[in-house]
Amino acid sequence: MSALLELTGVEKSFGSAPVLRGVDLELDEHEVVCLIGASGSGKSTLLRCINALEPIDRGTIRLDGAAIAGRGVDLNRLRREVGIVFQSFNLFPHMSVLRNVTLAPREALGMSKADAVARARPLLERIGLWDKRDAYPDRLSGGQQQRVAIVRALAMQPKLMLLDEVTSALDPELVAEVLEIVRELAAEGMTMLIATHEMSFARDIAHRVCFLDAGQILEQGPPEQIFTAPQHPRTAAFLRRVIAAGRL
Amino acid sequence: MDRILAQFFDWELIAESLPGVLRGFRTNLTLMVVAELCVLVWALVLALLRGLPGRAAAPLRWFAIGYIDFFRGLPALVVIYLVGFGLPQTGVAPFSEMSLYQLAVVALTLVYGAYVAEVYRAGIESVHWSQTAASRSLGLSSTKTMRFVVLPQAVRRVIPPLLNDFIGLQKDTALVGIIGVAEGFRRAQIFAGSRFNASSYVGLALCFVVITIPLARFTDYLIRRDQQRTLAAG
Numbered sequence: 001m002s003a004l005l006e007l008t009g010v011e012k013s014f015g016s017a018p019v020l021r022g023v024d025l026e027l028d029e030h031e032v033v034c035l036i037g038a039s040g041s042g043k044s045t046l047l048r049c050i051n052a053l054e055p056i057d058r059g060t061i062r063l064d065g066a067a068i069a070g071r072g073v074d075l076n077r078l079r080r081e082v083g084i085v086f087q088s089f090n091l092f093p094h095m096s097v098l099r100n101v102t103l104a105p106r107e108a109l110g111m112s113k114a115d116a117v118a119r120a121r122p123l124l125e126r127i128g129l130w131d132k133r134d135a136y137p138d139r140l141s142g143g144q145q146q147r148v149a150i151v152r153a154l155a156m157q158p159k160l161m162l163l164d165e166v167t168s169a170l171d172p173e174l175v176a177e178v179l180e181i182v183r184e185l186a187a188e189g190m191t192m193l194i195a196t197h198e199m200s201f202a203r204d205i206a207h208r209v210c211f212l213d214a215g216q217i218l219e220q221g222p223p224e225q226i227f228t229a230p231q232h233p234r235t236a237a238f239l240r241r242v243i244a245a246g247r248l
Numbered sequence: 249m250d251r252i253l254a255q256f257f258d259w260e261l262i263a264e265s266l267p268g269v270l271r272g273f274r275t276n277l278t279l280m281v282v283a284e285l286c287v288l289v290w291a292l293v294l295a296l297l298r299g300l301p302g303r304a305a306a307p308l309r310w311f312a313i314g315y316i317d318f319f320r321g322l323p324a325l326v327v328i329y330l331v332g333f334g335l336p337q338t339g340v341a342p343f344s345e346m347s348l349y350q351l352a353v354v355a356l357t358l359v360y361g362a363y364v365a366e367v368y369r370a371g372i373e374s375v376h377w378s379q380t381a382a383s384r385s386l387g388l389s390s391t392k393t394m395r396f397v398v399l400p401q402a403v404r405r406v407i408p409p410l411l412n413d414f415i416g417l418q419k420d421t422a423l424v425g426i427i428g429v430a431e432g433f434r435r436a437q438i439f440a441g442s443r444f445n446a447s448s449y450v451g452l453a454l455c456f457v458v459i460t461i462p463l464a465r466f467t468d469y470l471i472r473r474d475q476q477r478t479l480a481a482g
Contacts, residue, residue, distance in 0.1 A: 053381050080387035090382035094400050103396060104386035149382075156386060 002065055004029045004191055005050065005160055010059035012042075012049055012215075019045045021215035022059070027160070030189040034202035034223075037212035038238060043195035044087075046212070047162040050193070051084045063160070080108055083153030084162040087169050089145040091137040091152070097124070098133035101152045108156070116155075123151040127181060143174030150181055161185065163194040167201075199242055203227050211235045258447040265439040265448035272435035273455045276421040279349070279431065283356040283421070284414055290357050291364035298365065299372055301390065312365070319362035324355075324420050331355035332427030352424035360417050367409045371402030408474070411467040415460050422456070432456075 003026040012020040019042045027033055035043045048054045050061060052068065052075045061068050068078045091100050101124065102116035111119070124130040127147040129140075137145050146166055153161060163182065167175045179201050186192060186205050196202050202209055203223045210220040211232070219232045230236045297305075298312035319327070332351050335343040343351070375398045383393040425434030432452045439448040 048381075051385050053385060075384075076387050076389055079385055082385075084385045086378065086382065088378060090378045092379065092382070092397055092401075094404065104388060107392050107396060108387035108389075152386070 006062040034206035083158035087165040261447040262451040273432035275431040286357040290361040294365035295368035328355040371406035
């Protein structure tokens with residue numbers, strides 16, 4: 001079986017600064033892969049490229065065997081199949097929680113209001129925020145906002161979810177409630193590519209961990225191997241810094 | 249001192265001229281409302297054209313930029329003359345059939361459309377790109393992203409500066425008297441000319457101030473409310 005997501009030789013520069021320098025990566029269906037690496041190593045850019053929020057300079061990205069980068073690709077269709085959750089939530093502040101979740105099903109998939117609400121309801125109930133459906137995002141805690149953002153992406157029933165440091169903007173006591181949702185999604189078999197600084201979480205949840213350094217995947221493997229016996233000296237150095245900072 | 253008071257504040261003359269001036273001022277008010285609605289639509293078109301992405305849309309962008317630069321550089325009075333006296337004489341439909349009132353609306357829309365387009369643009373640009381990213385990542389097209397995500401937030405933010413421009417528009421309705429629209433200023437002028445006394449102007453001035461000052465206070469109130477909301481959120 002071919003991979004759900006397949007990246008080969010992906011390169012991306014901002015001006016003259018290379019951010020991705022030939023990334024190869026494969027994700028099988030139901031696989032959870034965590035991207036670790038220092039800030040600026042290209043984790044976020046990689047996710048944004050997969051969702052075509054950034055055009056890539058070279059290389060190919062395939063979803064379900066079909067090229068999704070380059071000319072003639074229906075980006076809107078691609079994005080309906082790949083959900084992304086951002087570090088800063090990016091909920092629409094002028095819309096209620098329910099409208100945030102139903103906007104894309106209604107306007108991108110053309111669902112009726114009743115159908116979209118029927119789809120949103122179990123999702124919001126699941127994160128315990130159905131009662132807050134009429135509230136605006138600024139009335140919610142950061143953790144609640146991020147859970148709504150996850151549900152908003154799930155409402156499109158994507159094949160693949162990209163999570164871009166979804167807990168980095170949260171107060172420490174709110175991190176757990178967001179990670180819990182992600183854990184549940186993983187248990188249900190959602191395919192996910194997760195950029196994270198939460199090493200213990202990555203160790204817990206990932207089938208595979210990729211260490212990204214200066215725009216390249218230097219090392220990848222099962223979490224136990226990466227975290228306990230890293231092969232590459234840069235990986236080892238990064239993990240030592242993380243441990244020194246008390247994050248593992 | 250008495251002579252100054254008599255020249256400007258002859259209350260009997262103000263009272264005598266006021267019914268006529270008020271009838272004219274009604275024209276200013278409807279002109280303001282009609283022109284404002286036209287401006288809101290036309291300026292939005294300009295702002296959206298100016299913000300169109302892609303190489304194919306470049307001529308439309310250039311048109312919008314050229315238009316905005318040009319009409320912001322022209323005195324409103326000149327545009328009113330050009331439209332009011334020039335356009336009908338070209339014999340080109342629909343302008344040859346237009347009333348002076350309609351031509352006045354066209355002139356004010358042309359001028360204020362350029363200002364308000366820039367206000368819209370500032371609003372659109374003030375919406376953080378992450379909002380666009382979130383919307384596009386959900387599969388919404390750029391048009392729908394503009395319509396549902398960016399514009400509603402942009403418009404909310406620019407309501408105070410929009411009101412500011414409308415105070416300006418409100419005042420400039422007094423300029424269209426020069427092409428013969430029987431608005432308040434024109435009527436005050438006729439009255440003043442027959443009595444050699446400026447009190448009718450003062451009556452008109454009071455009319456304007458009664459409308460614009462509350463509008464200015466309301467604008468201030470909205471700005472303050474926005475600031476407090478931002479503080480509360482931050």
